[in-house]
Amino acid sequence: MNVILIGKAVKPQGIKGELKVLPLADSPEIFLDLKKVYIDGAEYKIVSARIADGVYIVLRGVADRNAAEVFRDKDIYADRQDVPVSPDRWFIADILGCAVRFENGEEIGHVTDIVKRGSTDIYTVAAPSGKAVTFPFLKSIIVKVDINGREITLKKDKFSEVALYED
Numbered sequence: 001m002n003v004i005l006i007g008k009a010v011k012p013q014g015i016k017g018e019l020k021v022l023p024l025a026d027s028p029e030i031f032l033d034l035k036k037v038y039i040d041g042a043e044y045k046i047v048s049a050r051i052a053d054g055v056y057i058v059l060r061g062v063a064d065r066n067a068a069e070v071f072r073d074k075d076i077y078a079d080r081q082d083v084p085v086s087p088d089r090w091f092i093a094d095i096l097g098c099a100v101r102f103e104n105g106e107e108i109g110h111v112t113d114i115v116k117r118g119s120t121d122i123y124t125v126a127a128p129s130g131k132a133v134t135f136p137f138l139k140s141i142i143v144k145v146d147i148n149g150r151e152i153t154l155k156k157d158k159f160s161e162v163a164l165y166e167d
Helices: 065-069 156-162
Strands: 003-013 018-023 036-039 042-051 055-059 075-079 099-102 107-117 120-126 132-136 142-146 151-154
Touching (some): 003 036, 003 065, 151 156
Antiparallel strands (some): 003 018, 003 075, 018 055, 142 151
């Protein structure tokens, strides 16, 4: 089984066993199409899912608020093949560890962290010098993302405009 982290159960909601979920995917709508998830290694069928001021799901066998309470702060996983991904999107797990280079082949380093900040992801790269560089992952700096080759190629001139180097 190849699973990927997609959310975190925040708390029970209401009296019918519904869970409020913090989505860790870039599109919370994925919960609307999922049929099952995994929590603590156990499979749970999704009875219903909705998006309001967050994501809310009801799991089979979770009948009330007390039953839902045991899921508080638990990570929620899905089968990787059940999570739709468009060609220009990637899983964070696929990006972490990728080499980052400029078009001329000059190495910047390897991706060590990705943080969501509003609509833009902020990437942290460990440079060969041991220092870190952070930058917003903007379309204007991307040349190519090759997940299979584990490499990201960026435009050097645009990168220098947005990168923040560690002291």
